[in-house]
Amino acid sequence: MVKLAKNPIPHELLCALLESPHESIILVDKEGIVRYISHAAAKFYQVDDQDIVGSHIHKLNPQSRLPEVIKTGRAEAGSVLRMKGKERIIARIPLRDAEGNVVGAFAKLVFWHMKRAKELVRQTEVLEERLTYYEKELQNLYSSRYDLQLVVGESPPIQDARRVATQAAQSDLSLLITGETGTGKDLFAHSVHRMSSRHDKPFVKVNCGAIPQELFESELFGYEAGAFTGASQKGKPGKFELADGGTIFLDEIGEMPLAMQVKLLxxxxxxxxxxLGATKPLKLDFRVIAATNRNLKVMLKGGTFRQDLYYRLNIFHLHTPPLREIRRDIPRMAYQILSSLRTGKRVLPAKISPEVMQLLMSYDWPGNVRELRNILERAAAVAGGEALQEEHLPPDFLENLSHAFRGSGAPPNLKRARELAEKEAIKQALEYTGGNRTQAAELLGIHRTGVHQKMKKYGLE
Incomplete structure (x- = not known):
């Protein structure tokens, strides 16, 4: 209820308000008698205001709904008024006294021209479309990109990782993913989110190793306007707010400062x-997935990672194996990588020669799948449409392979390296196929007779 000031409003101010050229107002009492009509309204109806004041509103407009508004006490906003071939958008508002009784009503013109109303509707529709577009873009930005189908391999460590990922996806409990650099921790995190009930909600990744220590709190939790020097005047939501309803992926969690670990817990x-700068907390709904290539158990003993946070994160534990532990899966991974490189009009090899595959399976891969992809991408670019041969492999890779054999006591020449790699590849193929020479030959890309001859050569019979 509006309260008038002690001193009455000057008459000229009231007149200036009611007689604004931009306003068109009609005021009636509870009986529907016109008590006031502005010059703009009189001009619209093409009447003399002196002739209308004191008359019933139906004399001015037989279809007027002001009596209905007085009767129901409900306002009508955005109604279309058609009068003398013209259309206008008006609002009808009931007037009440201090006790809440309806004592009258007034009609006010909202839009003089329908074109303006239609333009406003058009602009609103455009804004709604843009909002929908940006919501979709935001969802694409904060959505999972990979699924478990991209995890190839049948070795026991890979099967264990897939099993844990499937179990974790059926729960909202925290998941800790550990593994060396380049073993696919990111892929598993995305896959678990995509298989979960939160799959249509945001997936927000935070690289804890890339945030300066002094910005950790504002990045994760956000800040209010003017919370600190240089802060945005609009404030900023943190990563946890962006992940509300979905999943927050804390990558490189082992790099998080000890002081922040307490707040994160x-x-x-x-x-x-x-x-930062807020007076009360925000209640959110999120699922946490964390990943690290560091040994958190060693960090626990050294006091650089909190034990309570470790147990809070490590409800589900998924380990991504390094390539040297799943050598028999390297052929499948290699061909999947080659297939993923075929985009656009690029001409790339469709086959990897047996000699190259043997070298790939014999290398220890300190960079794991990421290093394998790097090697194959470079080799494929050099080979063009031909099958990948040894000469297409990067010199650094061949040199590292030679050093590896040299460290194991083997002569530092590629011929011996190839022989050792060939022997290892045949062993892996036979283990994988359960001793089936035909399947091993198919996997190695050579004839069954060739497998038999090489088995005899290397004493594998």
Whole structure:
């Protein structure tokens, strides 16, 4: 209820308000008698205001709904008024006294021209379309990119990782992914989110190793306007707010400062964050997946990682194996990588020669799948449409392979390296196929007779 000031409003101010050239107003009492009509309204109806004041509103407009508004006490906004071939958008508002009784009503012109109303509708529709577009773009930005189908391989460590990922996806409990650099921790994190009930909600990745220590809190939890020097005047939501309803992926969690680990633990336990400069926390709903290539158990003993946070994150534990532990899966991975490189009009090899495959299976791959992809991408670019041969492999790779054999006591020449690689590849193929020479030959890309001859040569019979 509006309260008038002690001193009455000057008459000229009231007149200036009611007689604004931009306003068109008609005021009636509870009986529907016109008590006031502005010059703009009189001009629209093409009447003399002196002739209308004191008359019933139906004399001015037989279809007027002001009596209905007085009767129901409900406002009508955005109605179309058609009068003398013209259309206008008006609002009808009931007037009440201090006790809430309806004592009259007034009609006010909202738009003089329908074109303006239609333009506003058009602009609103454009804004709604843009909002929908940006929501989709944001969803694409914060959505999972990979699924478990991209995880190839049948070795026991890979099967174990897939099993844990499937189990974790059926729960909202925290998941800790550990493994060396380049073993696909990111891929598994995306896959678990995509298989979960939160798959249509945001997937927000945070690289804990790339955030400066002094910005950790504002990046994760956000801040209010003017919370600190240089802060945006609009404030900023943190990564946890962006992940509300979905999953937050804390990559390289082992790089998080000890002081931030305490705050992170509280946020995970309470499921709420407090922006910098805020006076009360925000209740959120998120699932946490963390990953690291560091040995957190060693860090626990050294006091650089909190034990309580470790147990909070490590409810489900998924380990991504290095390539040297799953050598028999390298052929499948290599061909999958080659297939993924075929985009656009690029001409790339469709086959890897047996000699090259043997070298790939014999290398220890300190960079794991990421290094394998790098090697194959470079080799494929050199080979063009031909099958990958040894001469297409990067010199650094061949040199590293030679050093590896040299460190094991083998002569530092590629011929011996190839022989050792060939022997190892045949052993792996036979193990994988359960001793089936035909299947091993198919896997190695050579004839069954060739497998038999090489088995005899290397004493593998």
């Amino acid at each position: 509280r946020v995970i336990q309470e499921q709420e964050v407090e922006r």
